[in-house]
Amino acid sequence: MDMDRLAPGIERLIDPHGKLDIVAHGMEFGEGPVWDRRTGTLYWVDIIGNTIWRWKPGVGKEAVMHPTGFANGMTFDREGRLLVCGWSSRNVWRFEQDGGIKILAERCGGKKFNSPNDIVVRSDGFIYFTDSAGGLVNIGMVAPGTDIQRQAEVQGVYRLSPDAAEVTLVTGAIGYPNGLAFSPDEKLLYVNDTRVNKLYVHDVRPDGSLGETREWCQLQGSEPGGADGMKVDSEGNVWTTGPGGIHILSPDAKLLGRIRFPAHVSNLCWGDADWKTLFITDHHNLYRTRVNIPGVAVW
Amino acid sequence: MAWKFEKVAGPYKGATGGLAWDGKSMYFTAVDEDLLLRFDPKSGSTQTWRRWTYRTNGLAMGPGGAFYGGQEGGRRVVQFLPDGITTPTALQLDGRFHNFPCDLAVDTRGRVWFSDPYNPVPAFGPQMYPLLPHQSVLRMTNNRGWSLERMTFDTHGPRALAFSPDEATLYVADGDTSAAMRELRAYPVMTDGTLGPYRLLQSFGADHRGAQRGIEGICIDSEGNLIACAGWRKSGPGPLIYVFSPSGAVLETHPAPCELPMRIAFGDAELSSLYLTAGDGCLYRASDIGRRGVRSVR
Numbered sequence: 001m002d003m004d005r006l007a008p009g010i011e012r013l014i015d016p017h018g019k020l021d022i023v024a025h026g027m028e029f030g031e032g033p034v035w036d037r038r039t040g041t042l043y044w045v046d047i048i049g050n051t052i053w054r055w056k057p058g059v060g061k062e063a064v065m066h067p068t069g070f071a072n073g074m075t076f077d078r079e080g081r082l083l084v085c086g087w088s089s090r091n092v093w094r095f096e097q098d099g100g101i102k103i104l105a106e107r108c109g110g111k112k113f114n115s116p117n118d119i120v121v122r123s124d125g126f127i128y129f130t131d132s133a134g135g136l137v138n139i140g141m142v143a144p145g146t147d148i149q150r151q152a153e154v155q156g157v158y159r160l161s162p163d164a165a166e167v168t169l170v171t172g173a174i175g176y177p178n179g180l181a182f183s184p185d186e187k188l189l190y191v192n193d194t195r196v197n198k199l200y201v202h203d204v205r206p207d208g209s210l211g212e213t214r215e216w217c218q219l220q221g222s223e224p225g226g227a228d229g230m231k232v233d234s235e236g237n238v239w240t241t242g243p244g245g246i247h248i249l250s251p252d253a254k255l256l257g258r259i260r261f262p263a264h265v266s267n268l269c270w271g272d273a274d275w276k277t278l279f280i281t282d283h284h285n286l287y288r289t290r291v292n293i294p295g296v297a298v299w
Numbered sequence: 300m301a302w303k304f305e306k307v308a309g310p311y312k313g314a315t316g317g318l319a320w321d322g323k324s325m326y327f328t329a330v331d332e333d334l335l336l337r338f339d340p341k342s343g344s345t346q347t348w349r350r351w352t353y354r355t356n357g358l359a360m361g362p363g364g365a366f367y368g369g370q371e372g373g374r375r376v377v378q379f380l381p382d383g384i385t386t387p388t389a390l391q392l393d394g395r396f397h398n399f400p401c402d403l404a405v406d407t408r409g410r411v412w413f414s415d416p417y418n419p420v421p422a423f424g425p426q427m428y429p430l431l432p433h434q435s436v437l438r439m440t441n442n443r444g445w446s447l448e449r450m451t452f453d454t455h456g457p458r459a460l461a462f463s464p465d466e467a468t469l470y471v472a473d474g475d476t477s478a479a480m481r482e483l484r485a486y487p488v489m490t491d492g493t494l495g496p497y498r499l500l501q502s503f504g505a506d507h508r509g510a511q512r513g514i515e516g517i518c519i520d521s522e523g524n525l526i527a528c529a530g531w532r533k534s535g536p537g538p539l540i541y542v543f544s545p546s547g548a549v550l551e552t553h554p555a556p557c558e559l560p561m562r563i564a565f566g567d568a569e570l571s572s573l574y575l576t577a578g579d580g581c582l583y584r585a586s587d588i589g590r591r592g593v594r595s596v597r
Contacts, residue, residue, distance in 0.1 A: 029427070048427075137353045137373040138424030139396055142387050144444070148377065149385035150351035264425060283427070 001289060002260040004244075010257040013237060013248060014278075014291045020259075021288045023279075024053065024061045028140070030281035031229070032074040032085070032118075034298055035271030042271055042279055044286060045071045047087060048140045055286065070141050073118030073229075073267070076299040078125045078162065085116035087135040088143045092116050092127070092160065104164040111151040113158075118179050118229065118267070121299070122186055125162030126208050128170065130177035130191065131155060157191055159208055173213035174200055179230030179240060179267070183251070184296055190216065192227035192240055199227065199240060199249075217253045219243060229267025229281070234294045239278075241265045246280065259289075270295025302540065302573070302585040304556035308338050308345040309581030317358035317368065317402070318516075318564035318574055320592075325566045325574050327582055328368070330356050335368065335379070338574075338582060340567050345582070349379060353423060357413065357562070361405030369400030369413055374422045376400045376413060376439060389445035396428040397437060397447065402459045402516070402562070406466055411439040412450065414457035416475065436460060436471060436494075450494050451486070455479075459562070461517040461525070462488075463545065464593045469494060470525055472514035480504060481513025483527065483543065500525075500547030503535065511535035516562035516576075520590045524550060528560035528575060540575070542590070556583050565592025 003016040010016070028048035035042055041056045043064065050067040052074075065071075069089030077083050082095040083104075090113050091106035104127075106113060115135020121127050132155045135141055136148045154172030157180065161167075171177075176195040182188065182204070189202045189210060197219040203211035219227055221243030230240035236251040245261040246268060263282045271277045275294035280287040309315060313331025320326075325338045326348060335349035335358075349355075353372035360366050366379040367388070374396055376388045388411070390396055399418035405411050416434045436451040451457065451471065459472040467488055474481040484497040503511035514529040525543040530536060538555035540563065559578025566574050566584075570592030575583040 029425075133351070134424050136351075137370075137422075139374050139390075139422055139428050141424075142390075145386055147384040148373075148387060149349070149383060283425075 004258040004260060006258065007250075007254060007256045010248065013233070013256065013293055014259070014289075016257070018289050022285050023057075023288045024055050024286040025284055027053075027281075027284055027286070029266070029283050030286055031072055031266045033229075033267055033269040033271075033279045033281050033286070034074045034076060034082070035269055035275075035279070036076065036080075036082075037273070037297070037299065038080065040273070042269075042286070043074060043082060044279075044281055045074065047072055050143075052084070067143070070135065070143060072116065072135070073129070075119050075121055077121050077127065078123070078299060080299055083119055083121065083127060085119050085129060087115045087117065088141060088146050090115055090135070090147075092119065092129055105158075105160050105167045108152070108156075108158060108167045108169055111153075112147070114150055114152055114155055117177070120180050120182060122182060122204075122208070124208070127160040127162070128157060128180060128189065129160070130157050130180055132176045132178055132194070134176070134194075157189075157210075168209075170208075170210045171202065171213050178228050181230050181232045181238070182296070183232055183236050184234055190230060190232065190238055192230050194227050197227045197242060199230070199238065199253075217249055217255075219247055220255070221258075225261065225264045228265070231268055231270065232296050233270070233291075234275070234296055239268060239295075241267065269298070300587075300589050302553040302588050304575060304583040304585045306556070306581045307343065307584045308336065309579070311580040313580055314559065314561050314578045315576035315580055315582055316356035316561055318562045318566075318576060319358035319360050319366065320564055320566040320570070320574075321360060321364070321366075325564070325582070326358055326366075327562075327574070327576055328352065328355050328358060329580065330354050330371070333372075336582075340572075340584075349385065354420070357400065357402040359403035359405045359411065361411065362407065362409045365405070365409065367403055367405065367411055369403055371399045371401070371418055371420070372423045374399055374428075376403065376411060388441075389439045389447040392431065392437060392447045392449060395431060398430050398434060401457070404460050404462055404469075406462060409441065412460060412462075412469065413437055413439070414460050414471070416456040416458065436469070453497070458513070458515055459517040459527070461519050464519060464521075464523050468545070470500075470517055470519075471497070472517060472527070472529075474513060476510040476512055481511065483514055483525075483547070485545070485547070498547070500543060501541075501549070503529070506534060508534035512559075514541075515560065516564075518564045518573075519593055520565070521570075521593050522590075523593075524590075526563055526573065526590070528555060528563040530555070531559055540573075557581065570594070
């Protein structure tokens with residue numbers, strides 16, 4: 001692993017000389033990694049390959065679904081159902097326990113979503129997702145016959161009630177919202193913006209609504225890559241993709257280090273039973289490395 | 300007869316681009332503002348018809364009211380449906396994503412011909428797909444799904460294109476200012492649908508001031524002459540509207556009302572007015588020009 005150590009203490013979070021494995025490859029645009037703790041399986045997507053994949057240590061990878069409507073970000077809800085951002089299908093959907101598919105939401109205020117991008121679930125079951133518009137225009141990410149006409153005034157962050165009955169715009173103040181993650185105590189919601197490589201933070205009110213959108217960090221670097229996938233570890237450090245790889249930021253927005261990647265890194269998640277394995281997607285590969293402190297558990 | 304252009308809409312930020320007349324209104328694009336607009340000559344008002352067009356430039360209408368746009372930001376031709384939906388069409392030529400659709404012309408069989416040059420502004424999103432190794436005129440056919448064919452094999456960067464009234468000739472303005480030469484070419488459409496060897500109608504060179512800009516927009520009048528908007532102040536004779544005979548003789552020139560004229564099209568009752576878009580972000584119109592357009596394919 002190639003790492004920039006930019007502040008003392010980074011070694012406590014991750015071994016800069018740790019091993020970085022490629023555990024799967026051959027994707028056209030890897031994204032959406034999420035760990036299923038029940039089965040010890042990593043799920044992720046190939047957006048352009050239009051496939052949801054899973055990989056189990058010692059077993060290997062297999063396709064779960066193809067085509068997917070160019071699925072993007074994924075996570076699990078509080079009942080262990082896989083939630084999926086329909087990047088080209090312009091909706092949020094989930095796998096039911098019986099393997100069926102249920103569309104949870106496709107509009108807010110009568111207007112179609114742009115292209116749901118990434119997704120996170122709070123411990124109360126409320127689902128938050130970003131709705132940037134890249135899926136309407138990015139080359140190779142649109143299914144034939146898709147309606148690519150944008151309707152929504154903003155590229156928003158939305159909240160979906162656990163029963164999917166209510167969709168609420170929680171902020172429309174971010175230009176191109178993409179990755180999103182709660183602080184460990186769920187009192188903060190971080191959202192990054194791909195276009196300007198910035199991270200924003202919001203206070204989360206007890207009712208799940210958000211306070212004002214505050215700029216939290218400007219990512220630095222001219223290397224390939226940008227603000228895309230983002231997760232928070234159990235100590236509140238923010239791990240986000242950015243120029244040159246994965247930027248690790250302390251809870252007070254200090255850049256501690258960067259895991260360097262030569263290619264555009266798209267997303268990350270924690271996995272394994274101790275939540276101390278970091279899985280990383282770039283366009284073509286799924287990587288794995290160990291870290292010293294656990295990430296925030298999913299579900 | 301001097302042509303008098305009046306500004307009827309704008310300015311918008313950045314250039315205005317493609318034009319399409321549907322019999323009642325003139326549609327035009329404000330490329331950088333991501334707008335497709337509709338000018339109503341009866342009221343003189345302009346309304347937004349589509350937002351978020353992602354740098355759609357060229358426009359064309361085809362049989363049955365089919366309405367297409369060259370979406371430079373998505374490197375694809377899109378179709379605008381009357382119910383508000385926009386859909387992508389063919390995306391790949393022989394398995395590779397094509398370049399930036401610039402100008403479009405639809406033939407009576409509903410096939411969409413478009414110029415596919417490079418563009419200095421990258422498409423939106425990750426730059427994952429290289430451009431084609433050539434800049435050509437492509438043709439899109441819908442036969443239970445869209446497919447693409449390459450139609451020119453000798454263009455350097457086609458810009459504008461238009462059919463003769465009998466569709467036996469495809470006129471192509473080739474080359475931007477980075478090319479060695481900018482040319483107005485007449486390609487015969489062969490009976491098998493391919494293009495034959497072109498006739499050179501006009502060329503635009505360079506001098507110590509730089510390259511002449513060449514032609515950016517073409518439309519055809521009822522006599523089969525070409526009305527072409529071309530030029531800039533930097534070099535050559537300045538921004539002009541040319542009238543070429545089908546053989547390439549320059550019949551008339553008229554000063555363009557603006558720098559960087561972009562596209563030109565007939566509109567209004569009896570197709571008696573000329574509309575012009577421009578680098579200054581305006582829409583211009585000249586009436587009483589002594590020429591009329593040919594009925595477009597609808």
